[in-house]
Amino acid sequence: MADYDVAIIGGGAAGLTLTHRLRGINDRRGRPLRVALLEPPPGPHTPVPRTWCFWEPDGGPWDGLLTARWENLSVRGHDGTVHSSSAAPYVYKMLRSTDVDAYVRTSAAGYVEELPLLVTGVRDGVEHAEVRAREPGGGEASLTATWVFDSRPPRPAPCGRTHLLQHFRGWFVRTPVDAFDPDAAVLMDLRPPQPPNGVAFGYVLPLSPREALVEYTEFGREALTTEEYERALKDYCGLLGLPEVEVTAAEQGVIPMTDAVFRPRVGRRVFRLGTAGGATRPSTGYTFSGVGRQTAAVARALAQGRTPVPPVPHRRRHLAMDAVMLRALDTGRIRGAEFFTGLFAANRLGDVLAFLDGGSCLRREVAMGLTTPVRAMSLTSVDQVWYALRTRLPRT
Ligand SMILES: Cc1cc2nc3c(=O)[nH]c(=O)nc-3n(C[C@H](O)[C@H](O)[C@H](O)COP(=O)(O)OP(=O)(O)OC[C@H]3O[C@@H](n4cnc5c(N)ncnc54)[C@H](O)[C@@H]3O)c2cc1C
Structure with missing residues (x-):
């Protein structure tokens, strides 16, 4: 018998969420699942605390x-026009990773074994998989589990045709006088100077009349230096x-x-989860x-024995x-600031949010597509299809 039913590698967004969801789940014999959560102590392999924003009812x-949480959102076009509306049926929400971490670990105390291990390898098997790891003191450790969920960043990263980065820096700011409306968040402000390729924007998530998270973000091929982000943030605060x-x-x-393809299943008993398993919306x-x-x-699958x-x-x-949008942006067929300004000007914010989180219907998506630069997007679609065919056809 394996040491654990489930081993979760990585205690980030995916690892913590899965840990939380396994609470109260029994195996087929009605016994609580034996779960291990493997996350090394803070160090070079662990991410810094962050905020997680998302929208849902x-x-x-x-x-x-x-x-x-914000029920009202706005987008500011590159020309300064403001499009404000309710986010209904959604609410835009912000969580701190430190709060999720503390909460999940406290409530998981009874059913999860937390192991401060740096995983060095995973070996798939017929009956179970084996996880090898390094202990904080430098010693070697290993354990077996019926199912392994690995949320470490995949190395090498999967290859796609287009590779852009969403890179950003945000400041939590405090002002001496009231400067923010805590009920309304600015989701995208496209007024900052635009890079030659991709797009740059700011956003503002107010936490109180005098506090907010103000971020500067680019979609592009290369990240900036911290000094460059700092300059951009200073300019954006001025704006x-x-x-x-x-x-x-x-x-x-x-x-x-x-547009790289992420494959969540990497073995009989080993799966990838989170960004590594394709959870990031491109x-x-x-x-x-x-x-x-x-x-x-x-x-659900574990509860049902699948x-x-x-x-x-x-x-x-x-x-x-x-993939088409990223390609069009990367090749310069569309100009990011105009593209997003037009998209938000011509569509209800709730509809755009539904599309961006996978909750829209095809009819609405076609209608939305017609509000984007149709020629550039069509050319890019043809180019993508041609590329897919060429890369799949056997070479003669
Ligand atoms: C600063 C920042 C802000 C973000 N904000 C948002 C947001 O607002 N909304 C949103 O939807 N997305 C956001 N994202 C994107 C994404 O949601 C996060 O990156 C999220 O943390 C991804 O979850 P994950 O579990 O896949 O990876 P991670 O959260 O990075 O978790 C991976 C875990 O694996 C662990 N690990 C690494 N190597 C090993 C090893 N060898 N052995 C054991 N464990 C290991 C790490 O310590 C880490 O805890 C943000 C990303 C960043 C970088």
Whole structure:
């Protein structure tokens, strides 16, 4: 018998969410699952704390932990036009990774064994998989599990045709006077100077009349230096007309935006989860709600005694549409600032959010597609299909 029923590698968004979902789930004999969560102590392999934003209707599983929520959103076009509306049926929500971590670990105390291990290898097997790891003191450890869910960043990363990065830095700011409306978030502000390729935008997530997370983001091929982000953020705060701000904390990151194919199943007993398992939506970089759908499916399969393959939580046609958009952006066929300004000007915000999180219907998507630069997007679609055919045909 394996040491554990489930070994979860990585205690980030995916690992913690899966841990949480396995609470109260029994195996086929009615015994609680034996779960191990493997996450090394903070160090070079562990990510820094971050905020996770996502949208869903009220009544979600993390509602009790939210740092903030907004029912009203706005997008500011590159020409300064403002498109404000309710996010209905959604609410835009913010969680802090530290709050999720503390909550999940506290509530998991009875059924999960937390192991402070740095995983060095996973070997698939017929009856179970073996996980090899390094202990904090440098010693070697190994354990077996019936199912292994690995959320480490895949090395090498899967290859696609288009590879952009969503790269950003945000400041948590405090102002000496009221400067923000805590009920309304700015989702995208396209007024910052645009890079030659891709797109740049700011956004503002108010936490109180005097506090907000202000971020500067680019979709492009290369990340900036911290000094360059700092300059861009200073300029963006100037654009917002903010008085002198005190920066209380910062977050910085890079999220891959690619049409590469992520395969969640990598063995009989080994699966990938989270960003590594294709949970990141290529056109937005948002991952958290995809992780929610993926882990819910895994928990259901385990409860029913089925093979718990994590699904890629995005529809195929949405991935194909995202690939076209990324390609059009990368080749310069569309100009990002104009593209997004037009998209939000011509469509209800709730509809765009539904599309970006996989909840839209085909009819609405076609209508939305007609509000984008049709010629450039059609040319890019043909180019994508041609590329797919060429790379699949055997070479003569
Ligand atoms: C700064 C930042 C902000 C983001 N904000 C958002 C957002 O607002 N909304 C959104 O939807 N997405 C956001 N994302 C994208 C995405 O949601 C996050 O990156 C998310 O954390 C991905 O979850 P994950 O579990 O796949 O990976 P991670 O959360 O990175 O988890 C991977 C885990 O694996 C562990 N690990 C690595 N190597 C080993 C090893 N050898 N052995 C054991 N464990 C190991 C790491 O310590 C880590 O805990 C953000 C990304 C960044 C970088």
